[in-house]
Amino acid sequence: MKKIENLENLRVFCEIVETGSAREACEKLHIEPSNAFRIIRAMEKELKSKFFDRSQRPMKLTPEGKRYYSYVFRILQLEEELEEELTDSADSLTGPIHVASTAGFRESLIVPSAVEFQMKHPGISIEVKDMVSGVSEFLTTPDNESNDIVFMYRPSDELPEGAILRDCGPMHFIACASPAYLTQQGEPERPSDCMRHTGLLLRLPNRTSVSYLSKNGVTEKLDWKQTMAFTSQVNARDALLLGAGIVPDMAFDQCVDYLKDGRIVPVMRGWTRPPRHCCVITTEKALRKKRVRLFADWLTVRATKYTDEMNKAFFSFPRKGL
Structure with a gap:
């Protein structure tokens, strides 16, 4: 068998690239450095290419090495997927489920749903993770650990190939502040008044605070005296409660x-x-x-009920308040 046809040799190459160190790669793979270098040299000889620029420390990939790595990574990824398909029964109710969402949804919906589900299915382990990017990047992560389910606002971009979306209903937003802040700074009646106020703005993976608000078909731009930005809606809410400013779209x-x-x-x-x-x-x-189908169904039902309850509360809230 050629060196380039041996998956273990491909793993040696990838590990050196990903760790940036032949020594660390060899320690992780439990092989001698001399064997690793012998494998790399044999692969380079077979393909008549140089993968590493050995004149630099640490070694850097050559353009040929970068191209080779992109293919080798995909080959090993497919091999892992095949192994998973063969060893992980599709009908099994044991094993992991990887779920991602932003902090606000995790606190109010994802964690309660996951706890209740896992109590009914103790053989299933659920990992709830922070969503730090858009859906196209997060369904397949850079570390090759794919998420099974992402809960988020409907993306404006086209979904990645193979992605399936289940709509769970609308969420409304309001501009709000704490009484302490308004006592000190006064209350804005319209967006143009915000030039005298501090804006607490959101920079979430799939939602950023708007630069405008509308009323009865009229749209006005939001301009702030100063701003604070947050990557978590929970943190923005905490700052709001402390009297830091106004959230225009909580x-x-x-x-x-x-x-x-x-x-x-x-x-x-x-x-x-x-x-x-x-x-x-x-x-x-x-x-x-x-197990993923069951939890996706479970979460969809609870999320739909949750947004329905929030919509009823929103429209039944005293009109003078919103």
């Missing part, structure tokens, strides 16, 4: 309890941004596993 589910007890109050009443639809996104590959 998701209603993240503030409804605080609205009821008066710790958060609406501002710019009637001015709002369009709602966004919540959705469960998974893949054809993930849904081959019964």
Whole structure:
């Protein structure tokens, strides 16, 4: 067998590339460095190419090495997927489920749903992770550990090939602040008044704070005296409760309890941004596993009920308040 046809040799090459160190790669693979270098030299000889620039420390991939690595990575990825398909029964109710979402949804929906599901299916382990990028990057992660399910707002971009979206209903947003902030800074009546205020803005993986609000068909731009930006809606809410400023588009589910007890109050009443639809996104590959299908169904039902309850609460909230 040629060196380039041996998967173990390909793993040696990939490990050296990914660790950036032949010594670390050999320690991880439990082989002698001399054997690793012998394998690499034999592969280079067979392909009549140089993969590494050995004049640099640490060694750098040559252009040929980069191209070779892109193919080898895909070959090993396919081999891992094949092994998973053969060893992990599609009908098994044991094994892991990888779920990703942003902090707000994790706190209010994902974690409670996962806990309840796992209590009914103790053989299934659920890993709940922070979503740090858009769906195209997060369904297949750079570390090659794919997520089975992502819960997020409906993406504006086209879904990746093989992705399946389940709509769970709309979420509304309001502009709000704490009573302490308004006592000190005054209350804006419309977006143009925000030039005298601090904006607490969101920079989430699939949603950023809007630069405008609308009311009765009229749209006004939001300009702020100063701003603070957050990559977590939970953190933005905490800053809001501390009297730091105004969130122009807080998701209603993240503030409804605080609205009821008066710790958060609406501002710019009637001015709002369009709602966004919540959705469960998974893949054809993930849904081959019964455990993933069950949890995707479980989460979809609970998320749909959750958004329905939030919509009823939003429209039944005193009109003078929103």
